[in-house]
Amino acid sequence: MIEIKTIEFARPLAGSAGNAVYAELKRQIVNLELPPGTPLSEKEVSVAFNVSRTPVRESFVRLAQEDLVLVLPQRGTRVSLIDPEMVLEAQFMREQLERAVVRLACRDFPEDLLAELNRNLALQKECVQRHDTRRMFELDEAFHRILFEGCRKLGTWSVIQQMNANLNRSRILWLSTDPQWTPLYEQHRDMYEAIVRRDEAKADRIMQEHLSLSIANLPVLQKKFPNYFK
Amino acid sequence: MIEIKTIEFARPLAGSAGNAVYAELKRQIVNLELPPGTPLSEKEVSVAFNVSRTPVRESFVRLAQEDLVLVLPQRGTRVSLIDPEMVLEAQFMREQLERAVVRLACRDFPEDLLAELNRNLALQKECVQRHDTRRMFELDEAFHRILFEGCRKLGTWSVIQQMNANLNRSRILWLSTDPQWTPLYEQHRDMYEAIVRRDEAKADRIMQEHLSLSIANLPVLQKKFPNYFK
DNA sequence: AGTTCCATGCTACCATACAAGTATGGTAGT
DNA sequence: ACTACCATACTTGTATGGTAGCATGGAACT
Numbered sequence: 001m002i003e004i005k006t007i008e009f010a011r012p013l014a015g016s017a018g019n020a021v022y023a024e025l026k027r028q029i030v031n032l033e034l035p036p037g038t039p040l041s042e043k044e045v046s047v048a049f050n051v052s053r054t055p056v057r058e059s060f061v062r063l064a065q066e067d068l069v070l071v072l073p074q075r076g077t078r079v080s081l082i083d084p085e086m087v088l089e090a091q092f093m094r095e096q097l098e099r100a101v102v103r104l105a106c107r108d109f110p111e112d113l114l115a116e117l118n119r120n121l122a123l124q125k126e127c128v129q130r131h132d133t134r135r136m137f138e139l140d141e142a143f144h145r146i147l148f149e150g151c152r153k154l155g156t157w158s159v160i161q162q163m164n165a166n167l168n169r170s171r172i173l174w175l176s177t178d179p180q181w182t183p184l185y186e187q188h189r190d191m192y193e194a195i196v197r198r199d200e201a202k203a204d205r206i207m208q209e210h211l212s213l214s215i216a217n218l219p220v221l222q223k224k225f226p227n228y229f230k
Numbered sequence: 231m232i233e234i235k236t237i238e239f240a241r242p243l244a245g246s247a248g249n250a251v252y253a254e255l256k257r258q259i260v261n262l263e264l265p266p267g268t269p270l271s272e273k274e275v276s277v278a279f280n281v282s283r284t285p286v287r288e289s290f291v292r293l294a295q296e297d298l299v300l301v302l303p304q305r306g307t308r309v310s311l312i313d314p315e316m317v318l319e320a321q322f323m324r325e326q327l328e329r330a331v332v333r334l335a336c337r338d339f340p341e342d343l344l345a346e347l348n349r350n351l352a353l354q355k356e357c358v359q360r361h362d363t364r365r366m367f368e369l370d371e372a373f374h375r376i377l378f379e380g381c382r383k384l385g386t387w388s389v390i391q392q393m394n395a396n397l398n399r400s401r402i403l404w405l406s407t408d409p410q411w412t413p414l415y416e417q418h419r420d421m422y423e424a425i426v427r428r429d430e431a432k433a434d435r436i437m438q439e440h441l442s443l444s445i446a447n448l449p450v451l452q453k454k455f456p457n458y459f460k
Numbered sequence: 461a462g463t464t465c466c467a468t469g470c471t472a473c474c475a476t477a478c479a480a481g482t483a484t485g486g487t488a489g490t
Numbered sequence: 491a492c493t494a495c496c497a498t499a500c501t502t503g504t505a506t507g508g509t510a511g512c513a514t515g516g517a518a519c520t
Contacts, residue, residue: 016303016503018291042472052505054284057472061248061288065295073246074472074511089385096330097323155319159393246473271501282475287502304481304502 018055021045022062029068029079030168036228038079040069068165081230082166084222087215090167094160095211098144102191102207104151106200113150117192120146124185136181137172143188171214173221173228184213247281252289254279259298259309260398266458268309270299298395311460312396314448320397324390325441328374332421332437334381336430343380347422350376354415366411367402373418401444403451403458414443 015023025045028034042053042060049056060077063069070080120143127136148157187210194203222229245253255275258264276286290307293299300310350373357366378387417440424433452459 018503041470043470053472054504054506058288058291058503060472061291062295065292071472072512074470075513076471086385089383092330092383093327093386093389096326100322100326153319153322155316156323159323159389163389248473273501283502284474284476288473290502301502302482305483306501 016055017049017051018058021049021051021055022059024049025059025063026066026068026165029063030165030172032169032172034079036079036081036169040077040079042077066162066165082169082228083230084218085230086166087170087218090164091211091215094164094167095208097156097160098147098211099204099207101147101151101153101156102195102203103200104153105147105195106198106203109150109195113146114196117143117146117195121185121189121192124181124188128181128185133175133181137175140184140188167214169228170218170221173225174214174217177221177224184210246285247279248285248288251275251279251281251285252292255289255293256296256298256395259293260395260402262399262402262458264309266309266311266399270307270309272307296392296395312399312458313460314452315460316396317400317445317448320394321441321445324394324397325438327386327390328377328441329434329437331377331381331383331386332425332433333430334383335377335425336428336433339380339425343376344426347373347376347425351415351419351422354411354418358411358415361411363405363411367405370414370418397444399458400448400451403455404444404447407451407454414440 025034025040034040040060042056046053046056060069060071064071064077067080067083067086069077071077120139124136124139124143126132127139145154145157148154187206191203191206191210194200194206255264255270264270270290272283272286272290276283279286290299290301294301294307297310297313297316299307301307350369354366354369354373356362357369375384375387378384417436421433421436421440424430424436
């Protein structure tokens with residue numbers, strides 16, 4: 001039996017039912033509330049969300065396109081297992097793109113967003129002290145997002161986000177086991193300073209080290225959660 | 231009235247009907263057989279393909295996710311216009327990733343695929359003489375694909391392909407107006423030689439120049455086909 | 461005991477009917 | 491002539507019934 005929290009239809013329009021189901025399922029999948037391997041059936045989900053099978057099926061199609069679920073014709077649908085190979089490739093892509101962006105940021109970055117980075121850093125510092133893992137994860141994402149925004153590469157960021165669903169799941173796993181945020185905060189801070197000083201080489205180097213941390217212990221995660229990986 | 235070629239259902243299984251409709255629509259869109267802005271209705275397409283609305287709708291959902299069509303609720307669906315902003319970003323992403331890959335290729339590349347690159351180059355040379363634009367386009371894609379394959383980054387390649395649907399449409403436009411393949415062939419050849427000689431810097435530089443050609447005349451295309459762009 | 465076969469219940473897939481929102485053209489009123 | 495209104499014919503969104511394919515378990519046979 002699957003446990004799926006029903007959607008809040010209180011607000012008159014969170015888009016169509018299909019969108020709502022899609023968004024909620026995706027959220028639960030990347031948060032590992034629906035662990036990899038969980039069987040999903042159109043019917044069960046439809047009764048859980050109190051909609052018909054059509055919008056559920058629609059959401060399955062979209063999730064399948066992002067490799068978040070695996071549809072086996074006439075057999076069933078399951079939350080897809082995390083493919084370590086894909087995690088590594090996603091890491092590769094993200095590294096190349098983020099390094100390029102941070103180099104761009106050193107050449108030109110708007111003042112207001114620079115200030116926003118600074119505010120973000122202050123919040124991060126607080127979270128590190130409070131050990132607020134959840135919030136820190138959000139701030140981390142926001143920090144990188146602002147970098148892309150400042151370089152007018154938000155489309156690139158959204159592509160990364162979409163493609164990185166698998167990488168994100170492993171990152172969620174990671175923070176559930178080893179929440180050492182202090183070095184990450186320091187790297188963010190150093191990156192900020194490098195951008196201010198327009199030191200491309202240094203910013204590039206820090207970003208490289210920074211992102212390599214995310215998957216440093218992928219093998220450890222595989223051994224700790226063998227059922228979640230392919 | 232829309233003209234859509236009916237699918238060949240001769241072979242018993244080209245996947246599900248939904249997949250078939252999706253694949254065929256996508257092909258026609260990226261080939262500009264369905265120009266940007268063309269209105270598509272679920273009903274019309276369903277009768278054209280001789281299936282019900284359900285699989286058509288399914289394909290619309292997938293195409294919308296790739297920004298190839300634009301669905302306006304209760305109003306209609308159209309082949310999406312090409313967004314120049316997105317074309318530039320796609321170009322940016324592709325440049326970063328391909329340069330990184332070609333540098334990797336200089337460090338390590340399997341012998342058999344190196345031979346395949348060589349065969350590909352020979353075919354390109356023929357096509358340049360024959361002015362076989364269509365085939366040359368395929369060979370160009372294959373050449374770059376082999377690079378990713380040799381670096382074990384095929385997942386990255388497929389992501390690029392998906393994301394680059396818009397970029398590809400503008401590239402198709404481009405070759406319809408200015409089919410000068412000779413310099414492209416020479417760049418491919420020089421890249422091959424740089425890989426063989428493990429000259430990372432040179433390979434990187436050539437790739438950069440090579441990819442910049444694709445969008446050098448984007449503004450020209452915009453003026454020539456204003457209806458196709460956003 | 462071990463193997464083959466088939467009934468049963470499951471799944472995703474597809475077709476169809478209905479609902480709800482939107483653009484359009486004609487009409488009545490000013 | 492112009493404007494406001496409304497019937498109508500579209501559109502996408504949703505619900506539901508039926509179909510074909512697959513897994514499972516039990517029965518029949520060797």
